[in-house]
Amino acid sequence: MLTKTDFMNYLECPMYLWLSKNRPELLPEDDAEKERILAAGREVDEFAKKLFPKAIEIKGYNEIGFEQTQKALAQNPKALFQPTAVAGELAARADILVAGQTPGTFDINEVKMATKVKKEYLYDLGFQKICFEGAGIQIGRLKLVHINGNYVRHGEINPSQLFDIEDITEDVNEKLPQIQDEIQRALKIINLKEEPSVTLINSCANPKYCDYIEHYSKISEDIFPLAENIQMPHLLHLLEREILDHKKVPATLLGKIGFEPPVEFTNINTEGIKRELAKLQYPLYFFDYETYNCAIPPFDGTTPYQQIPFQYSLHIQDAPGAQLRHADFLAQTFENPIPGLLEHLQKDMGSKGSVIVWFAPFETGRNKEMALGNPEFAQLLNSINERMFDLMVIFKFKNQLYTKSEFKKLASLKVILPVLCPELSYKDLAIQEGGTASASWPIMTNPQTPPSERERLKHDMVEYCKRDTLAMAAILERVRADLDIVV
Numbered sequence: 001m002l003t004k005t006d007f008m009n010y011l012e013c014p015m016y017l018w019l020s021k022n023r024p025e026l027l028p029e030d031d032a033e034k035e036r037i038l039a040a041g042r043e044v045d046e047f048a049k050k051l052f053p054k055a056i057e058i059k060g061y062n063e064i065g066f067e068q069t070q071k072a073l074a075q076n077p078k079a080l081f082q083p084t085a086v087a088g089e090l091a092a093r094a095d096i097l098v099a100g101q102t103p104g105t106f107d108i109n110e111v112k113m114a115t116k117v118k119k120e121y122l123y124d125l126g127f128q129k130i131c132f133e134g135a136g137i138q139i140g141r142l143k144l145v146h147i148n149g150n151y152v153r154h155g156e157i158n159p160s161q162l163f164d165i166e167d168i169t170e171d172v173n174e175k176l177p178q179i180q181d182e183i184q185r186a187l188k189i190i191n192l193k194e195e196p197s198v199t200l201i202n203s204c205a206n207p208k209y210c211d212y213i214e215h216y217s218k219i220s221e222d223i224f225p226l227a228e229n230i231q232m233p234h235l236l237h238l239l240e241r242e243i244l245d246h247k248k249v250p251a252t253l254l255g256k257i258g259f260e261p262p263v264e265f266t267n268i269n270t271e272g273i274k275r276e277l278a279k280l281q282y283p284l285y286f287f288d289y290e291t292y293n294c295a296i297p298p299f300d301g302t303t304p305y306q307q308i309p310f311q312y313s314l315h316i317q318d319a320p321g322a323q324l325r326h327a328d329f330l331a332q333t334f335e336n337p338i339p340g341l342l343e344h345l346q347k348d349m350g351s352k353g354s355v356i357v358w359f360a361p362f363e364t365g366r367n368k369e370m371a372l373g374n375p376e377f378a379q380l381l382n383s384i385n386e387r388m389f390d391l392m393v394i395f396k397f398k399n400q401l402y403t404k405s406e407f408k409k410l411a412s413l414k415v416i417l418p419v420l421c422p423e424l425s426y427k428d429l430a431i432q433e434g435g436t437a438s439a440s441w442p443i444m445t446n447p448q449t450p451p452s453e454r455e456r457l458k459h460d461m462v463e464y465c466k467r468d469t470l471a472m473a474a475i476l477e478r479v480r481a482d483l484d485i486v487v
Helices: 004-012 014-022 032-049 062-073 119-134 169-190 198-203 211-217 224-229 232-240 251-257 270-277 338-348 360-373 375-386 391-395 413-420 434-444 451-483
Strands: 079-081 084-087 090-093 096-099 106-112 139-147 163-167 266-268 284-292 308-317 325-330 355-357 388-390 402-404
Touching: 004 014, 004 090, 004 119, 004 169, 014 169, 014 198, 014 211, 032 106, 032 434, 062 079, 062 084, 062 090, 084 119, 090 119, 106 119, 119 139, 119 169, 139 169, 169 198, 198 211, 198 232, 232 251, 270 391, 270 451, 284 360, 284 434, 284 451, 308 338, 308 434, 308 451, 325 338, 325 451, 338 360, 338 375, 355 360, 355 451, 360 375, 360 388, 375 388, 388 391, 391 402, 391 451, 413 451, 434 451
Parallel strands: 106 139, 284 355, 355 388
Antiparallel strands: 079 096, 084 090, 096 106, 139 163, 266 402, 284 308, 308 325
16 A cells, blocks of 8 residues: 555655665664654644634544544534545545535645645645545645744744645646656555665665665665666766765776766865965854754744754863863753843853854854844844854865865865864764754753753753864864964
């Protein structure tokens, strides 16, 4: 049976669909960030239900859910939550089914966390329509219930203002023939038994970044006999990502696809880097925010998906050669953290000296938002933005200031750090990326979380954010050492 979830997984990545059905043990486990997203989705669904107060909720999945749906429909309901349809090999569970304007028809209302209509939503609703009508339930209009990105919370959440409802029936109907074709392809993928199959690799829509190609390739110890049958662009990406070993692929084939074996190199534009670093003024403030965002604005004055800083780390070097000192802030309760954060920041951040960050648009954007909502701190935040220095600029491949083959044309902090400062890593930390830190904050501040767990999370979050700013300081010191810059 092909469910709606299966079909959407197929559209994301055919290999993901195949793995989820045939080799689920190869898929990565859900992390804290994914769990947070799933929980946020459930919260959005609950608020959307308030738009239809007289709806009946259907329990059960697939055949059981379909049986309960049919019983409920016999009562001529105004609306159903989570109704299910089964039609042959297809099964779909809709979010909200509402009696249509034409007697005997029902409108599907699909709830999404996004703030706008996305292309994949047309396929989502198209699959539902095909399945429900195949099950004998006549569908009228197809509507998307999505977050209103301009909603500002004041007091209790107002569902009628939180959501926008868009009728996308015509757009979906236009896609139905294509959706029918994709359904047939997805059914073939589910039943595919060959391991590994070139069919799946060639069907990948995003071989340059797709995570599942790598997982899928683990099925076979030697995927290289398949290389000659893999589409050229896909083969090139697999080689560039080192998922395939170029040494095992015939040289004639490498030449045909234009693959050049990796060559180790280090290019340093000494004068260009010196010009950038000459902009720095002491004291140096190595600075980083951690932020929290969700579809439902959590605090008064906030909007959907607003990045709300709840933590910062600050390593300070007062003069050349001086020892680093550290200051930080982490909100201890789940309430608007910005006023408390800014009060601490005003004490920790001096009025002079360069503020060093990694990817300045993020920090400057948060400062501008906070300045608008907290005008009493606008002078502080504007001063920080004016003094900001983006250390990432030195490592952007297009700038050709400091490039190494190990960077693979990337410039994220977690790519640069292990190459330049291998002694300083994230591997020893319980939290190793920002998504987990963000997901940990509501757990750490929840009074129902055991005190020992709260303390553990607090420690882990502080150490992670602290590592970001320490990493920037170490990288700057390494660059200066490479260039023999004396300050």
